Amino acid sequence: MQNVNPPILEVDKLTKYFGGLAAVNDVSFEVHQGQIFGVIGPNGAGKTTLFSLITGAVKPSSGKVRNRGDDITGVRPFKLVKAGLARTHQIVRPFREMTVLENVQVAAHFGRNSVTDTAAAKERAREVLRAVGIDHLANNPALTLPVGSQKRLEIARALATHPDLLLCDEICGGLTHSETAAMLQLLRRIRDQGTTIMYVEHDVKAITAVCDTIMVLNYGRKLAEGTPDHIQNDPAVIEAYLGTRAAACE
Amino acid sequence: MSAFSAILPARSIAKWIAKWRNTALLWALLAALAVAPLLIPSPNTIRLLFTTFLWVTTSIAWNLLGGFAGQVSFGFAVFYGVGAYTTALLMNAGLNPFIAFLASAFTAVLVSLFVGVPAFRLRGPYFAIATIGISEAVRVVMTNLTFTGGASGYRIVEHRPFSQREHYYTALVLASLAFVISLLIANAKFGMGLKAIRQDEDAAADLGVNPYTYKLAAHALAAALTGMAGGVFARYAAFIHPGGVFGFHTSVHILLMPVIGGIATVWGPVLGGFVFGIVEEEIVASFPEIHLLLYGILLIIIVLFEPGGILGGANKLLRRFRAKR
Numbered sequence: 001m002q003n004v005n006p007p008i009l010e011v012d013k014l015t016k017y018f019g020g021l022a023a024v025n026d027v028s029f030e031v032h033q034g035q036i037f038g039v040i041g042p043n044g045a046g047k048t049t050l051f052s053l054i055t056g057a058v059k060p061s062s063g064k065v066r067n068r069g070d071d072i073t074g075v076r077p078f079k080l081v082k083a084g085l086a087r088t089h090q091i092v093r094p095f096r097e098m099t100v101l102e103n104v105q106v107a108a109h110f111g112r113n114s115v116t117d118t119a120a121a122k123e124r125a126r127e128v129l130r131a132v133g134i135d136h137l138a139n140n141p142a143l144t145l146p147v148g149s150q151k152r153l154e155i156a157r158a159l160a161t162h163p164d165l166l167l168c169d170e171i172c173g174g175l176t177h178s179e180t181a182a183m184l185q186l187l188r189r190i191r192d193q194g195t196t197i198m199y200v201e202h203d204v205k206a207i208t209a210v211c212d213t214i215m216v217l218n219y220g221r222k223l224a225e226g227t228p229d230h231i232q233n234d235p236a237v238i239e240a241y242l243g244t245r246a247a248a249c250e
Numbered sequence: 251m252s253a254f255s256a257i258l259p260a261r262s263i264a265k266w267i268a269k270w271r272n273t274a275l276l277w278a279l280l281a282a283l284a285v286a287p288l289l290i291p292s293p294n295t296i297r298l299l300f301t302t303f304l305w306v307t308t309s310i311a312w313n314l315l316g317g318f319a320g321q322v323s324f325g326f327a328v329f330y331g332v333g334a335y336t337t338a339l340l341m342n343a344g345l346n347p348f349i350a351f352l353a354s355a356f357t358a359v360l361v362s363l364f365v366g367v368p369a370f371r372l373r374g375p376y377f378a379i380a381t382i383g384i385s386e387a388v389r390v391v392m393t394n395l396t397f398t399g400g401a402s403g404y405r406i407v408e409h410r411p412f413s414q415r416e417h418y419y420t421a422l423v424l425a426s427l428a429f430v431i432s433l434l435i436a437n438a439k440f441g442m443g444l445k446a447i448r449q450d451e452d453a454a455a456d457l458g459v460n461p462y463t464y465k466l467a468a469h470a471l472a473a474a475l476t477g478m479a480g481g482v483f484a485r486y487a488a489f490i491h492p493g494g495v496f497g498f499h500t501s502v503h504i505l506l507m508p509v510i511g512g513i514a515t516v517w518g519p520v521l522g523g524f525v526f527g528i529v530e531e532e533i534v535a536s537f538p539e540i541h542l543l544l545y546g547i548l549l550i551i552i553v554l555f556e557p558g559g560i561l562g563g564a565n566k567l568l569r570r571f572r573a574k575r
Contacts, residue, residue, distance in 0.1 A: 055456070081458035089456075095449040097514075106446045109439045110458035116439050161458055 005033035006068070008165050008196050009054070009085075014063035016049055023049040024060075025220040031165065031198050036191050038211030039200045040231075042240060046220040047200045048090065051169050054198075055087045056080055067165070081111055086163035088154040090170040094142035100153055101125050101138040104160045111161025125160055131193075132156040132186065148179045152186070159190065166190065168199045172206045184210040204241070208232060216240070283422055287415050296418055300486065302527025303421035304479045309507035309523035310428040311475035315468045316505065317514035318441055320448025325365060325381030326504040328388050329358040329473040331496035333480025335398060338406045338490055347408070348420075351481040358477025359470045366469045370462055373451070385501055392492035403491030406484060417486045424482060428475045429520060436516050444468055448514065476504070499542060503530070506545055509552055512561030521560055 009031040016024045024046045031037040041047050052058040054065055059074040066072065067083055077087075095103050104125035108115055115121045129135040134152045137145060142153060151171050158166055168187070172180045180203070187210055191197050201207045207214060208228040216223040216231060218240040224231055231237055267274075287296055308326065315321050333354035340350040369380040393401045435441040446454035447461050455461055484490050494500070503526065511522025533541045556563045 057452075077452075077455045078458050078460045081456070087456055089453065093450050093453040095446050095453065097449055098445065102442070106442050106454070106459070107457040109442055110446075110454075112458070114458065118438055121439070157457055 005035075007031060008033050008068060009198065010064075010066040010069075011050075011054065012064040012066070014050070014053055014065065015061050016046075016053055016058065017061045022220050024053060024217075026063075027217070027220075027222050028063075029215050029222070029225060031196060033164075033196050034191065034194075035213060036187060036197045036199055036211045038207040038214040038228075039198065039217060040202070040204060040207050040214055041217035041223070043202070044219075045217040047202075047217055048169065049220075050217065051087070051167065051200050055085070055167060078110075081161050081163075084112055084162070084164035085167065086111070086158035086161045086165075087167040088151075088158050088169055088171055090173060092147075092150040092154050094145075094150060094153055094157075096141075096143045098142055099139050100129065100134065100142050100145065100156075103142050103153060104128055104156050107157040107160035111163075113162050125156075128156045128160045131189075132159065133182075147174050148176075148183075151175065151183065155186065155190075159195070163195060165196045165198065168197060168201075170201055171199075172201060172203055180206055204232075280426065287418050293414055296414055298528065298531065300414075300418050300421045301483075301531075302524055303418075303425040304483055305503070305507060305527040305530075306425045306520055306523030307421075307428045307479040308476050308504045309511070309519040309526075310425075310432045311472040311479070312504050313508040313513065313515075313519040314432060314435065314444070314475075315465070315472045317508055317519070318435070318448065319444040319465055319468045320514075321370075321465055321469070322378045322505070323381040323469075324378055324498075324501045324505060325385035326472070326476050327496050327498065327500035328361060328365065328385050329476035330480035330483075330500055330504070331388070331392065331490075331492065332361050333358050333477030334484035334490045334495040335392070335404065335480075336477070337481030337484045338404050339398070341406050341408060341485065347481075347485050350485075351420075351424075351478050354477040354481035355474040356477075358473040358480070361477075362470045362473030363466065366466045370465045370469075381501075382498075385496070385498065389492050389496040389498070392496050399491075401492060403489055403494075406488045406490075408485070408488065417482070420482055424475075424478055425523075429516075431471070431475070432519070433516050440464075440467075445514070502542070502545060506549060508559075509549060510559055512559035513557070515561050518559050518561045525560070 007030040011027060011029050014024055014027045015022060027050060039047055039050065049058065053060045056075050056077050064071060064073050067085060070083070072080060072083065095106065101122065105121045108121040108124040115124060126135060126138065129138055132152050132155055134149050134156065137149055145153060155168070155171065172183055175183060184206060187197055187199065199207065199211060208231070211228060213225065214228055214231045215225045216237050223240055224234045224237050226234070283299070286299060290296060308330065312323070312326055316323055336354040336357045337347065337350040340353055341347055365381070365384050369377055369384065372380055392398065398404050443454070443459045443464050446457070446459055447464055451461050480495060507522035507526045508519040509522065510525055511520065512518025533544060537544060552559060558565065
């Protein structure tokens, strides 16, 4: 079922060395249109490095990243946005002196199909805020939002650039149980409206609840890939997460 | 409150005033400045206002890059000086001064690209340091350049009767132009991009802003205005020298005004320019040896206690006052 749609993102043998250490080592995978593709792994597994390699913040030592067949390896972030890739940040980075609406307005001005007219950009920003569920906070300074809403603002800004592929970095980090559930619901809704999602997360529960396909990283290498059920029962994954003894008990 | 609400017209007038306050303030200010030369007989006051308009222009220009985009430059004397020398050379070659001013804008833009293309590879304090280096290098070159008279300066010969009013209105139009540009940019796409860059350059890039080209564009626009101000000054002064127009103190003055008034706002640089323009000569006259030291102290005080400048401080007071009521 998952390979019916064409791949929107192809990662081919991606490797990144920091000094002698391979933070990401020979990782290949494909994200298909309409998927929520999860990437998971213990601390230091290379999730964030992989993320930075795809979004162009860090240049890979070797390997290729393709978007619908176009080579986007090492392409700068502002160009990726125009190609339809947008990201959120693990640690939220709102424009602190702007209101929530203005934050999203910037994205509407500069994203794909960008709008020059101020009123039109504001209108689009309002629509996105409504879709993400923080339109009641539109005129608040971005700085004053609680964590949950700041994470939603991150998503709203990325969405306002009209991406085909939304790259989410640990958007449930620091959220409560019910906030996490609401956030995952939002991810599903975004996907249903036609945006493919690649979701990097530390939290196993969150990622198994929402993803169609999950890739597990460990020590920079790809450990496993498959459906949530498949991943949860994979002995190698259990070992990486819970240790060798727990794996032996299974 | 209820007593007031009974008088409906009074309230609607208050609302109307609130809505049009800024526009009204602007037109009133412009009208007052436009008729000032007709009412004020003292040529010295007119000269002071003329200088103030030029400072306001450069202050607004600096704020486009340093305020909105957050790229602190200590190198605006380069544009001021290049503008001054361009006008001086072209006027002596027989060109109409107003065309010379446009040429000044053009050369200043060219120079801004020469400076910006390498310097914007650097961020934050490193960019600021680079601008100091470039500015000083240019000053030294100009001091040793023979065809502009080197350190002994360059004289402009204009074969027309001197009209102080013409100079005054030229400067007023230039300052108004700068203000209109700043006003139009502030909340438009261009300004939003610049503000995003100041607040988080990487996050801005992740939303599609190209920080490098946007900084270059703001730099070029600021240079054009500063260059023209330099040209207008050169024509009035009829004598320029590298130690003046290219001097480090010129860069510091241009930076200080928006900081005094309120950085990254539309009115702050105007306010700062007026305050500085009117006070500066008094300070130089009263404390000739230590006036630069005083500016340094002032800068430190503002950055430490009220980074928002006069405008930021006033807004804070206003909010506190309203909260108490």
